[in-house]
Amino acid sequence: MPYTFAKSQALFARAQHSIAGGVNSGIRKMEAPVPLYFDHGRGARLWDVDGNEYIDFKLGQGALLYGHAPAGMAAAIAAQAQRGTHWAGQSELEPEVAERVQRMIPSAELVRFSNSATEAVGAAFRLARAHTGRPLILRFEGHYHGWADEGLVGFANPMDHWGDDERPAQLHPSKGVIPEVLQKFIVVRWNDTAHFRRRVEEFRGRIAAVVFEPALCNTCCIEPAPGLMAAIRELCDRDGMLMISDETITGFRFGAGCAQGYYGYRPDLTILGKAIGGGTPFAALAGTKNAMAKILSGEVIHAGTLNGNPLCLAASKWCLDQILALGASHPAGIQELGRRLMQGLAKLAAAHGVPLHPQGPGLIFHTVMLKPGAAAGPVNDYRDYARRHDAPRWAHLRRCLLEEGVSAIERGLWSISLAHNAADIDEALARAAVAMKRHAETWRAA
Numbered sequence: 001m002p003y004t005f006a007k008s009q010a011l012f013a014r015a016q017h018s019i020a021g022g023v024n025s026g027i028r029k030m031e032a033p034v035p036l037y038f039d040h041g042r043g044a045r046l047w048d049v050d051g052n053e054y055i056d057f058k059l060g061q062g063a064l065l066y067g068h069a070p071a072g073m074a075a076a077i078a079a080q081a082q083r084g085t086h087w088a089g090q091s092e093l094e095p096e097v098a099e100r101v102q103r104m105i106p107s108a109e110l111v112r113f114s115n116s117a118t119e120a121v122g123a124a125f126r127l128a129r130a131h132t133g134r135p136l137i138l139r140f141e142g143h144y145h146g147w148a149d150e151g152l153v154g155f156a157n158p159m160d161h162w163g164d165d166e167r168p169a170q171l172h173p174s175k176g177v178i179p180e181v182l183q184k185f186i187v188v189r190w191n192d193t194a195h196f197r198r199r200v201e202e203f204r205g206r207i208a209a210v211v212f213e214p215a216l217c218n219t220c221c222i223e224p225a226p227g228l229m230a231a232i233r234e235l236c237d238r239d240g241m242l243m244i245s246d247e248t249i250t251g252f253r254f255g256a257g258c259a260q261g262y263y264g265y266r267p268d269l270t271i272l273g274k275a276i277g278g279g280t281p282f283a284a285l286a287g288t289k290n291a292m293a294k295i296l297s298g299e300v301i302h303a304g305t306l307n308g309n310p311l312c313l314a315a316s317k318w319c320l321d322q323i324l325a326l327g328a329s330h331p332a333g334i335q336e337l338g339r340r341l342m343q344g345l346a347k348l349a350a351a352h353g354v355p356l357h358p359q360g361p362g363l364i365f366h367t368v369m370l371k372p373g374a375a376a377g378p379v380n381d382y383r384d385y386a387r388r389h390d391a392p393r394w395a396h397l398r399r400c401l402l403e404e405g406v407s408a409i410e411r412g413l414w415s416i417s418l419a420h421n422a423a424d425i426d427e428a429l430a431r432a433a434v435a436m437k438r439h440a441e442t443w444r445a446a
């Protein structure tokens with residue numbers, strides 16, 4: 001029998017009276033049939049307040065690379081809590097965590113900690129403008145860099161306002177944004193290196209930094225085209241721009257060296273979030289000594305009451321030790337599991353005549369649902385995705401999956417954790433088979 005969600009529904013109704021909109025992050029409203037209320041998690045599994053058990057591929061928006069409630073991390077946090085939860089001062093844990101980051105990421109010569117990647121992105125942009133004395137940041141359409149004024153320009157331009165292919169619009173999905181901020185960004189389509197080169201030429205001498213998600217996980221999990229990273233590095237070196245790799249999702253998931261090690265490039269600044277804290281509110285800005293210089297000199301302000309919080313540091317130290325212990329075996333283990341899941345889902349979809357196509361490097365991937373008549377083949381950029389992906393049909397399948405106990409991120413992103421094993425993947429596929437059948441039988445396009 002498909003799951004039901006009576007207790008979550010009652011709690012969501014109750015929360016309407018005390019929490020604005022009932023949720024604490026806008027995106028959580030997307031969860032259908034209701035934003036779920038959770039009770040506990042263990043390893044690759046998660047239980048909601050109705051007692052429904054999920055094989056979890058959502059993983060706290062990707063932060064839980066080590067699975068739910070790992071005993072070692074819980075013990076590290078508890079031990080630290082006995083000694084103090086917050087000092088707004090230094091602790092030995094700070095260099096211990098920073099040195100682990102340095103050991104794994106060659107471009108991370110210096111590190112600064114924050115509470116969220118949104119904050120680390122803000123610091124990186126400020127640093128880049130101070131470093132170069134230039135006003136503009138070049139960013140790619142469909143890439144997500146946090147929810148602040150600066151992070152979302154050109155993220156998900158609506159189709160009827162997205163501008164021509166050569167000059168994507170600088171729109172922000174939120175009202176209330178400082179209007180001038182929009183003028184400080186140049187939006188470029190992903191994976192068209194010649195177009196990227198033309199856009200840099202157009203604004204040459206005024207660009208402080210080029211920022212990107214190395215694998216575009218926030219829109220359809222689109223890996224970089226061959227040569228794109230090298231072109232970004234080349235033009236950054238030529239023009240004195242900083243190359244900012246936003247590894248909030250890819251950091252430590254793509255291996256100890258992150259996506260920059262996996263794809264083979266060296267940025268000036270790196271944003272780390274999610275897996276660096278394993279589910280605690282922890283993030284970092286890392287960079288070369290040259291790129292971080294204006295923080296050292298004090299010319300660029302980077303601050304925060306809770307920065308370097310000892311509970312988060314204790315968790316992070318435990319997390320990074322897991323990655324170090326795995327050595328060269330990571331990310332091959334989670335990649336193999338992810339590919340097994342991708343192949344299994346593709347097979348099930350084909351068997352039921354569902355136009356679902358997993359895409360991505362496996363350790364994380366996206367499920368594209370093609371619109372009727374849409375061309376087959378990999379999705380290449382945000383526009384291609386918006387044109388071909390059938391969001392309502394995916395939402396219907398995603399709900400069927402959830403009701404059978406398989407949880408993926410609402411927009412179609414699946415992450416594998418170090419706690420998943422082959423039996424979890426096979427069980428998820430058995431549950432997905434039931435969901436796929438029900439979807440195929442009940443889906444009716446509007």
Ligand SMILES: Cc1ncc(COP(=O)(O)O)c(C=O)c1O
Pocket residue numbers: 061115116117118119121144145146147213218246247248249273274283
């Ligand atoms: C690539 C990327 N950058 C930045 C952020 C912002 O991270 P946070 O939610 O920790 O502020 C996210 C969040 O999902 C992200 O995916």
